[in-house]
Amino acid sequence: MNKLDISRIPNFCAHEHWGSITVFDQTEGGFPADIVRGMLPNQPVHLMHLILDAYFGGFVWSSGSEPNLVAKTFGFDNVLEVASKAPARQMEVLQPVLRYHRLQGAFQCTRLGIQRLYGVDIEHAKPEQIEKLDEQIGRNYLQIFGWYAQAMKKASFSHLIRPVHPDFYYKQHTVESATAEMAITNTILRIDPFCEMWKTNDKSRDWLAAQTGVDPADAASWQAFLQSIFQQSTKFRNTGIKQLQAYTRDLDFEAVSDAEVKFRGELSPTEVRTFQNWIVNECCKLASERGWPLQCHTGTHNMPQSNPLPLKNLAARYPKVTIVMLHNWPFQNECGYLAQTTPNMAIDTCWQPGLNPGFLQESFQKWLNYVPLHKLMCSHDSTTVEMAVGSGVITRNILGEALSQQASQLGYSHQQMLQAAADMLHNNAVRIYRVGEEYIV
Numbered sequence: 001m002n003k004l005d006i007s008r009i010p011n012f013c014a015h016e017h018w019g020s021i022t023v024f025d026q027t028e029g030g031f032p033a034d035i036v037r038g039m040l041p042n043q044p045v046h047l048m049h050l051i052l053d054a055y056f057g058g059f060v061w062s063s064g065s066e067p068n069l070v071a072k073t074f075g076f077d078n079v080l081e082v083a084s085k086a087p088a089r090q091m092e093v094l095q096p097v098l099r100y101h102r103l104q105g106a107f108q109c110t111r112l113g114i115q116r117l118y119g120v121d122i123e124h125a126k127p128e129q130i131e132k133l134d135e136q137i138g139r140n141y142l143q144i145f146g147w148y149a150q151a152m153k154k155a156s157f158s159h160l161i162r163p164v165h166p167d168f169y170y171k172q173h174t175v176e177s178a179t180a181e182m183a184i185t186n187t188i189l190r191i192d193p194f195c196e197m198w199k200t201n202d203k204s205r206d207w208l209a210a211q212t213g214v215d216p217a218d219a220a221s222w223q224a225f226l227q228s229i230f231q232q233s234t235k236f237r238n239t240g241i242k243q244l245q246a247y248t249r250d251l252d253f254e255a256v257s258d259a260e261v262k263f264r265g266e267l268s269p270t271e272v273r274t275f276q277n278w279i280v281n282e283c284c285k286l287a288s289e290r291g292w293p294l295q296c297h298t299g300t301h302n303m304p305q306s307n308p309l310p311l312k313n314l315a316a317r318y319p320k321v322t323i324v325m326l327h328n329w330p331f332q333n334e335c336g337y338l339a340q341t342t343p344n345m346a347i348d349t350c351w352q353p354g355l356n357p358g359f360l361q362e363s364f365q366k367w368l369n370y371v372p373l374h375k376l377m378c379s380h381d382s383t384t385v386e387m388a389v390g391s392g393v394i395t396r397n398i399l400g401e402a403l404s405q406q407a408s409q410l411g412y413s414h415q416q417m418l419q420a421a422a423d424m425l426h427n428n429a430v431r432i433y434r435v436g437e438e439y440i441v
Helices: 047-051 056-062 067-073 079-085 087-101 105-118 127-142 144-155 175-182 192-196 203-212 219-236 269-290 311-317 332-341 357-367 385-410 414-433
Strands: 011-013 157-164 186-190 238-243 294-298 323-327 345-348
Touching: 011 385, 011 414, 047 079, 047 087, 047 105, 047 127, 056 067, 056 087, 056 105, 067 079, 067 087, 079 087, 087 127, 105 127, 105 144, 105 385, 127 144, 144 157, 144 175, 144 385, 157 385, 157 414, 186 219, 192 238, 192 269, 203 219, 219 238, 219 269, 238 269, 269 294, 269 311, 294 311, 311 323, 311 332, 311 345, 323 332, 332 345, 332 357, 357 385, 385 414
Parallel strands: 011 157, 157 186, 186 238, 238 294, 294 323, 323 345
Antiparallel strands: none
């Protein structure tokens, strides 16, 4: 059988961070695009911003490379000065950095996305082509949400879900920009900020208390506080809850009674853990009442504490909450086991292409003949729409090849494998997040 062409099957982007780049007004507590509806760039957007984003740029700097020092050897103060003063030279200045980093998944996602959307391969473009590309990027980001919609259509992306802070439901940049964003965006409420609101003085908690009219200081007031924010989120197309405690602790969120919790003050590490366990369980109760899923980071950081196996207990406690395990690497075996053996647990491969496309190939090899296909989804967890589009190209190529092999080895039809691709790319997310309609091949 020829390799399946799944390039036009819709892909549901159920976990994205578009706008998480450095050209937005800075907001305390995280990326502004995750905190303020309709957030717009506060300066021109350049190619360099897309390349040295939070992910690839983070990988570059964390490995010990110093792009700004490289820029100085070319006579610039830093790499962003190259973008603003000599845009045609951006790729030239990056070459000493890319020498060691060009094969990494995050760079290849952005490179392929730019090639798909702009028709330019930045690795082989001439300086005048880079300058023209830079101008196009700047123009597109002047109308950022219209650009997202245009790029999504070109990439056959069907829907967008952004994880956002609780503040997002109360803050907007402008009425016009917030309206434009919400016309194309669904949200998922991050609950991890609540897990840090135990300190005596906490600006975020106190600001949200002013918005809700509830100062959370004990079990009853915390329950009312959370109830109010959950209700507010429904006004802005919210689809569920999300947390990332796997970056700082293990994922065993034991059930605790109200009496065990100290809700504010100078808490010991044990008391902080108890508070966090209570918060996650209370949020799961509210999600259960609404039929909402819980997205949960697994792996990639804080290993081995980010092992997903303890989530089985949380899933058993809240059978109406589908726990979607994000990222999965290097715990593909554990995630596969949980999805196979637990009715309300599922997998989203998001970020695997950005980490290493080989991780995605390995995951499909482990899962396709073990995990039921309605438990698998393929988002991208990208900081820009360009990166997401490139991740989509990689995902479709790898998935198409894997399903072609299944068809050849097991004797299934082209139509059956196309439908399997449609379920993984789109339909399973439609069912879990209750957004949109299924795509029938």
